[in-house]
Amino acid sequence: MIRFFNTLGRRMTEFTPIREGYAGMYTCGPTVYNYAHIGNFRAYLFEDLLRRTLEYHGIKVTQVMNLTDVDDKTIRDSRAAGIPLQTFTRKYKDAFFEDLRTLRVEPAEHYPEATSHIPEMLNMIRQLMDKGYAYQSDDGSIYFSIEKCRNYGQLVKLDFENQRIGDRVRSDEYAKDSVADFALWKAWDENDGDVKWDSPWGPGRPGWHLECSAMSRKYLGLTFDIHTGGVDNMFPHHEDEIAQSESANGCKFVNYWLHCEHLTIKGQKMSKSLGNFYTLRDLTAKGWSGAEIRYLLLGTHYRSKLNFDPDALGTARSALKKFHTLFARLNTVPAGDALLAEAKAASEAARAKFADGLADDLNIAEALATVHKFTKEVNGLLAKGAGHDAAVVLLDQYRDFDRVLAFLDVDSALEAADAPKQDVPAEILELAQKRAEAKKAKDFAAADALRAQINAAGWAVKDTPAGPELSKL
RNA sequence: GGCGUGAUGGUCGAGCGGCUAAGGCAACGGUUUGCAAAACCGGUUCUGGUGGGUUCAACUCCCACUCACGCCUCCA
Known part of the structure; x- marks a missing residue:
């Protein structure tokens, strides 16, 4: 109903x-x-x-x-x-x-x-x-x-x-x-x-x-x-x-x-006549994505006032980033049908609760809480060794949520995870490469020095299971 | 002046007449890591604007008050 x-x-x-x-x-x-x-x-x-x-x-x-x-x-x-x-x-x-x-x-x-x-x-x-x-x-x-x-x-x-x-x-x-x-x-x-x-x-x-x-x-x-x-x-x-x-x-x-x-x-x-407004373009020009803005504006029930604070877009970014890393992880799960039944059950239960939340006068808070609780379960299943078949089911459930939410972007997150970071300058890549070698040789002093150099150039390096990852500071 | 909405922990934000008051973000602790970061796990922070009332029991119902916001012919 x-x-x-x-x-x-x-x-x-x-x-x-x-x-x-x-x-x-x-x-x-x-x-x-x-x-x-x-x-x-x-x-x-x-x-x-x-x-x-x-x-x-x-x-x-x-x-x-x-x-x-x-x-x-x-x-x-x-x-x-x-x-x-x-x-x-x-x-x-x-x-x-x-x-x-x-x-x-x-x-x-x-x-x-x-x-x-x-x-x-x-x-x-x-x-x-x-x-x-x-x-x-x-x-x-x-x-x-x-x-x-x-x-x-x-x-x-x-x-x-x-x-x-x-x-x-x-x-x-x-x-x-x-x-x-x-x-x-x-x-x-x-x-x-x-x-x-x-x-x-x-x-x-x-x-x-x-x-x-x-x-x-x-x-x-x-x-x-x-x-x-x-x-x-x-x-x-x-x-x-x-x-x-x-x-x-x-x-x-x-x-x-x-x-x-x-x-x-x-x-x-917010109104034109008071002059206290942001256009969408003002925000995208500052680097905020449509998905981040959508997440923030959708997060408050439609019959409540939503006090817009540009800083809250950072909250949206953090939350969405966590989803994206999870999606990438799900995508690289090794073959196998371990925990498939559990994955199906968790997905079905979450889907039903999600639907119920929305049906109740668009209770987005309830729906989002369901998605977050589901994520906790997904992490638990991964920790217990869920196989590829289970991962496919779980990933599909996020795609299903996104029919309504439209800010999770499962597939573009997966694509982004696969695509090489092309906008990193060559000299930074070179420093990262040298650091990786130093680490391999257990020369941690040299590795740390190289990391400092990379930081000084305005970049951050993180070691992920898939290798070092560079991002702008 | 009339009408209406709201006041929950650091912040955003839900449900519910009575289980330990969802969830996000932040902080903190832990796992992991050469160290970090990231990721994951965890408990924690409030007694619910103020004052009354109803009830065995109220954050949840009622009344008053305070404060905030909106509409009363541009306005999403």
């Missing part, structure tokens, strides 16, 4: 898909006006964990992630750069997909762009107008009227009578009947430059919330299983999506809403 904490109702609920064995999932994607930061990627990694967990449990997932490629910011920044909107957003779409690959995020089935779905959105506005849920204001914009929607406020309890009205609201309020009404269609004005589409209500562009309602309907149907996003999307974005979709479609929009907590830095939300 898989269960999730459903924001709708704020309860832990068993997951029952509409169609057995299949799950339709809509995940709010990026606004492509800049590089996404790792707080954004935390959400996408959570969604990746979600889809991989469903798949691990044999459920076929259809995931849709939208790309918001027209809004205030994309228009503002493309105009400031003097570049056509499409060209401008193309750059950040490409960067986004590149970053997803770095983090081993499994691709969604559909990545619809807002600008490619204007007809679908206009169609939905038409329906809302016809049913009386929307109205046109003096400036030509179309708004959704909250008052017409009895169910408004399913995700968050808000008391609109008793709100502290901020400046942002006041500046936007002029054309609306009610403060909470939101734009379905924004009438063109000169700030939009050449960005505009024709509509029955005059030239303009779609409101932000509308794209998700229109595109989810197109790719997932009127009612679908799961909708996710960051907690900051609960209001107004998701609340407005529900209002639009349920009003237009006349039926329930989404069965399970899952929201991911924020990534914080020094206890504060």
Whole structure:
């Protein structure tokens, strides 16, 4: 049984898909006006964990992630750069997909762009107008009227009578009947430059919330299983999506809403406006790998705040390195079927616990603890003389875990272990060679002197069963 | 002001109304090593923000307080 904490109702609920064995999932994607930061990627990694967990449990997932490629910011920044909107957003779409690959995020089935779905959105506005849920204001914009929607406020309890009205609201309020009404269609004005589409209500562009309602309907149907996003999307974005979709479609929009907590830095939300963010590229430029970053960002339960500390990436590196040396060891176990049955039993037990942990609202801590306990067993089996056949089973179990985790990298670790270290300078190799000879001759004074020389040159030497190994200090 | 989330050992981070409070990283001890490093093994560090309450029994439920963070129309 898989269960999730459903924001709708704020309860832990068993997951029952509409169609057995299949799950339709809509995940709010990026606004492509800049590089996404790792707080954004935390959400996408959570969604990746979600889809991989469903798949691990044999459920076929259809995931849709939208790309918001027209809004205030994309228009503002493309105009400031003097570049056509499409060209401008193309750059950040490409960067986004590149970053997803770095983090081993499994691709969604559909990545619809807002600008490619204007007809679908206009169609939905038409329906809302016809049913009386929307109205046109003096400036030509179309708004959704909250008052017409009895169910408004399913995700968050808000008391609109008793709100502290901020400046942002006041500046936007002029054309609306009610403060909470939101734009379905924004009438063109000169700030939009050449960005505009024709509509029955005059030239303009779609409101932000509308794209998700229109595109989810197109790719997932009127009612679908799961909708996710960051907690900051609960209001107004998701609340407005529900209002639009349920009003237009006349039926329930989404069965399970899952929201991911924020990534914080020094206890504060990471955000573009506060300027306290790291992009993925900032971290990879410092030498951290996608796997290490993935390990760190996935390590905290999605409904808890994750305080990002760059130093913690070192923890990730240490932990992953231990796995990699173990994989290499498993790969060189001599032939034989010793302890094969034990290996199979340990693998099967670990697999079941791992699956159960994930099924419990994506309890990654439980799943990881299982992997680590399994590793302890694996080491025990190796110490007891497990043969090659057993090693193959154990290694396969790590590959199986990695269908969800995607940071263990069993096979690339094995390849790396086999490949010669090519980037070591010749003179360092020569010193290491001389040291090996000195050691062979039991001239330890000379060997230590050579090691000091190697260290002075910025390299460390370790003696492994397979011979000396060099690494940068 | 309204709504919501959280506070666990050096650090990150779980479960659970009652076995010795997972697991990672770090530290420490041991095995191994010519010495190291790496690897493996091991116990250890806290009595669970504060104060009450319920209960035979609470870290786990309830109340209050303190602190922190988030949302209240840009925001993953």
